[in-house]
Amino acid sequence: MEWLEIDTENCPVRRALDVVGEKWSLLIVRDAFNGVRRYDEFRRHLGLSEAVLADRLRKLVGAGVLRAEPYREPGARTRSEYRLTAKGRDLWPVLLSLAQWGDTHHGAPEGPTLEIRHTRCGEPVRVVVLCEGEERAALGPFDVSVRPGPAARPLVR
Numbered sequence: 001m002e003w004l005e006i007d008t009e010n011c012p013v014r015r016a017l018d019v020v021g022e023k024w025s026l027l028i029v030r031d032a033f034n035g036v037r038r039y040d041e042f043r044r045h046l047g048l049s050e051a052v053l054a055d056r057l058r059k060l061v062g063a064g065v066l067r068a069e070p071y072r073e074p075g076a077r078t079r080s081e082y083r084l085t086a087k088g089r090d091l092w093p094v095l096l097s098l099a100q101w102g103d104t105h106h107g108a109p110e111g112p113t114l115e116i117r118h119t120r121c122g123e124p125v126r127v128v129v130l131c132e133g134e135e136r137a138a139l140g141p142f143d144v145s146v147r148p149g150p151a152a153r154p155l156v157r
Contacts, residue, residue, distance in 0.1 A: 003146070007153040019063045020091065024048055024056045026098070029084070029091055032066060037081040057082060065091070097127045 008014060020026055027046055036042055043053055060066040065088040068080035096116065103112045116125045128138045 001148045001152060001154060005155055006148055007155045010151055010153055019059075019065065020094075022056070024052055025060060026091075026095065028053075028056055028060060028082075029065065029088060030095055032082060032084050032088065033092065033095065037083065039079065039082075042082075060088075063087075093127050096125065100127055 020029065024046065028042060031042060031045055036045060039053065039057070042057070043050065046053070057066065057068075061068050061082070064085055066082045067085050068082055070078050071081050072078045099112075099114065099116070117123060118125055129140075129144075131137050131139055
């Protein structure tokens with residue numbers, strides 16, 4: 001089966017975008033990685049409408065990317081803090097890849113907005129694609145081949 005013969009309804013990229021393919025969703029996840037937990041903090045930092053924020057948080061919680069944990073300030077009603085789940089934390093390399101691409105192709109002339117460094121040694125961090133074989137070599141798009149997997153279905157016309 002060739003690429004144009006495969007039904008893309010079951011594509012993992014498509015399924016992932018169904019969950020986090022909207023700009024605000026990834027920006028909420030980015031902020032969650034950087035310690036933002038509360039609705040008002042997301043709203044203030046991202047500057048999006050209450051309706052959009054509430055919708056995106058509900059969808060991210062429903063998809064299992066975030067979990068809502070109740071908290072209560074003295075004298076106030078119970079509210080939720082939003083924390084990344086394991087599924088949400090698995091988006092970390094995706095966000096780093098986007099940041100790396102953004103800095104490379106759309107960065108500010110004076111340099112990156114954020115420097116992401118290894119805590120232990122202080123060196124910059126880069127996202128790479130590695131071969132799982134003994135070489136553990138970094139790969140580019142022309143170093144790999146793609147073939148249909150067990151979930152691939154033929155395109156019905």
